[in-house]
Amino acid sequence: MTSLTEALIGVYVHIPFCVSRCPYCDFNSSASGSPPEDEYVSALVAELSALVQQEGLSRPLASIYIGGGTPSLFSAKGIGAIIHAIKEAMTPVPSIEITIEVNPDSASLDKLKGYRDAGVNRLSIGIQSFDDKILKTLGRPHTAAQAAAAMDAGYKAGFTNIGADLIFGANGQRLEDWLGDVQTLIRLKPEHVSIYGLTVEEGTPYARLYKEARLLKTPQDEEAEMYSSAIALLKEAGWIHYEISNLARPGFQSVHNRAYWRGRDYIGLGAGAHSYLSYPAHPGWGRRWWNVAAPDEYMKAASSGNGAIADSETLDREKALTEAVMLGLRDLETGITAATFQRRFGLPLKEALPAWAGLANDGFIEEYANGLRLSFRGALIANDLFLRLLKQ
Secondary structure (H helix, E strand, C coil): CCCCCCCCEEEEEEECEECCCCCCCCCCCEECCCCCHHHHHHHHHHHHHHHHHHHCCCCEEEEEEEEECCHHHCCHHHHHHHHHHHHHHCEEEEEEEEEEEECHHHCCHHHHHHHHHHCCCEEEEEEECCCHHHHHHHCCCCCHHHHHHHHHHHHHCCCCCEEEEEEECCCCCCHHHHHHHHHHHHHHCCCEEEEEECCCCCCCHHHHHHHCCCCCCCCHHHHHHHHHHHHHHHHHCCCEEEECCEEECCCCCCHHHHHHHCCCEEEEECCCCEEEECCCCCCCCCEEEEECCCHHHHHHHHHCCCCCEEEEEECCHHHHHHHHHHHHCCECCCCEEHHHHHHHHCCCHHHHCCCHHHHHHCCCEEEECCEEEECHHHHHCHHHHHHHHHCC
């Protein structure tokens, strides 16, 4: 079938190295005091070259997102080499968004200036909290003072698009302490804000501590109040709540992350990175693949010139539809547009999701001119709603 997703494509670059691994983290990361920057960059470039030969990738490149791990452990030279290779191999649009994730403890003014000169035009700073006690509980290597200093350094380095992440619900965190974090962030005025409830993933040190009752889990109703109160404060201060966990000042919605929610294609480079392509060269409803996760094994495989794919899957119609619903409804502004859905799946949106009417009557889903989207009430229980919508 012919893809009906938009022609724009994005690139995600995974840099898995960290100074230390946070106890709640289940991302593909590797503690390394001295990451093999040159070797890893060479492997990324080799992987990209192999993908370009295999897939073409001639479509307009809308975004590059460099995440981790802790990408800010890499020098501006290394980051610049990655960006240059991608731009040379693909076709960047004039307004391309290029983001790098930055940890406050590795965000010096000189380094951020170097990133800016290397082509980065957006920072995503992993603040998580402005409370030193909470930061210690989270196992974060930075202090509250470093978090504020990183924001200041970003603007002094010339960035005009900075995002900041906060986490709530850590070890019995109180509502007033959480809202203090939010109010501090409001005073710093980043263009983009992401707020996440702390999740306890199996296999992490945090999971063990919770099982041993050495850490407290914030009750679900209190977490809901933390989320709702933070959203209200941020909206009142001028941010738009455009995705379940994300807010932005007008015009600063994340191009890269929004592409995921809208089902656009993306290429993932690096250890453990995932890719998804749906254009006609691939059968069925799109193909997804993911790379070897261990950094050493990834570098060896990618440097061979044959890529570093660990496994892949071809989506069927049912899975493609499920993903379109679950991802699309995360976008609180546009949700799922009826015309795009029908063109892609050959079925009216409301017919595909017969449960929508009851959920709309209950105030969880809104019908608007272009389709369906979650209400704020629906965003509070989004995962449950997805299951109810997709249940046949």
